[in-house]
Amino acid sequence: MQRPTTVTRLITRKNALDQSRIEHEQRSLSPAAGEVILKIERCALTTNNITYAAYGNSMNYWGFFPTGLADWGHVPAWGFADVVASDVVGIKVGERFYGYFPIASHLWMRPERVTERGFYDGAEHRQGLTSAYNQYTRCSWDAYYHADTENLQILLKPLFLTSSMLADFLQDNQLFGATRLVFSSASSKTAYGTAVCLENQPGLERVALTSAGNKAFVETLGCYERTVSYAELASLPNDRPTLYVDFSGDLDLRDHVHQHFAGNLVYSCFAGSAQSTDEARLTAIEGPQPVFFFAPIQIRKRNAEWGPEGVSQHIGEGLQQFYRQVTAAENPLLNVVEGAGYEAAQDVISRLFHGQVPPVEGHVIRLV
Incomplete structure (x- = not known):
């Protein structure tokens, strides 16, 4: 039995997205059978996250990471996380994954369909949700992943x-x-x-x-x-x-x-x-x-017509070209602003909600 660790989360009032609070609890990092525990290292915050929250009820975005509180939810964010404990064959401690996470220090997951590419979270509460958001990609598999462009990726x-x-x-x-x-x-x-x-x-x-x-x-x-x-x-x-x-x-x-x-x-x-x-x-x-x-x-349609590899190639090659366009030295279209900690995330979410973030800025929050 491991010693308890502090688990932190940022939760947001569902009907007032500029109101949030930081919570802490002590939990053991011992996974149950068939579980992995990921420590979330960084995530991106854009207007996209405000859209997820705004449609949290109608499109069930609040359902991905339940808080146990009716009026408070996890704003989902794309980011990177590292495996800190695993009871799943094929997923090792220390591996890094890209995917859809809460703004929190840790996430307990139940991987299914584990392949070289990654896995799907098979947690019971995610069974009826859009599968594209349940997929987690192993960085070591992704031919388009580069450590020095992680911020651009998320x-x-x-x-x-x-x-x-x-x-x-x-x-x-x-x-x-x-x-x-x-x-x-x-x-x-x-x-x-x-x-x-x-x-x-x-x-x-x-x-x-x-x-x-x-x-x-x-x-x-x-x-x-x-x-x-x-x-x-x-x-x-x-x-x-x-x-x-x-x-x-x-x-x-x-x-x-x-x-x-x-x-x-x-x-x-x-x-x-x-x-x-x-x-x-x-x-x-x-x-x-x-x-x-x-x-x-549309991804489902193209998966059937091109195969998943064809879809990944289509998006991956286009994304690399987009990276080059937005970071071109002569006319940069994106200024990556990196913040640290949950208070920084609170501030960015509030400013996004109120339309106070200039379009040239892209905010990344390091959580550890």
Whole structure:
């Protein structure tokens, strides 16, 4: 029996995401039969995490890491963790894994489908949840893993996975006949990642919709043919088939876009909520009703058609190119800000919730 260790967790009030608290308890690091214990070393915090929390009830993101408290939840985050105890054949103490974690010091897991690639957490409470979030990748297996780009991986891979699969979905459907794509919250990494993946599409105009304060930043991205502020929406011509890619979740903006493009709006894709922390609503005042894009569905389709290795290669190669673009010395688009400890995580979550983090910043929190 090992001596007890201090287990720390940061929990967040489900209906007030800028309210959180740090808790400590003493637990033994002795795994039960079939268990492993991972110590979480670092995680990334972006608007994506606020989206997970905002849709925590409707899409059951709160269900991945139950707190035992009805009103408080774990905001999920992508990160790296090391095995500190194992009762599972094929998983050794000291191995490092990439995956979906709570903002906490440790996670008790029940690995299933253990392979060279990694494992799935088979904990009972995760059985009915989206399997893509239950998969943990062994760093020693991942050909695209490099220790010196860990921060970029946890900041950009979850976002770029959505970007890559969304671009693939749109191309798979011939852009629904559109020759103009309008992106809201165009400064978000997932939005401009999607625009980057849609380069070299003949005759396609990619239009950025953004706040006045972020307009100058968006114009430096180089992946949109045109950038306009939200107040300038009416200046966009309505002269060609248009597809709206909504990364903002702003219902009033959505209605304005639908009304402005009217009969030329061929498809409305709801891809996220960088500006809204309300529950997702798939409504519009007129025109095509918004359709929610969920990356795991497109991944499942491509897994069947390309095989998992083909999907991993498609995302991995695209991600390496994206790394190079956002870190290019002549025009860096991402400033990695590394913080330490749970108080730092509290501060970043609150600032993300209130829209106070500049789009050029990417925050990583070291927990040990």
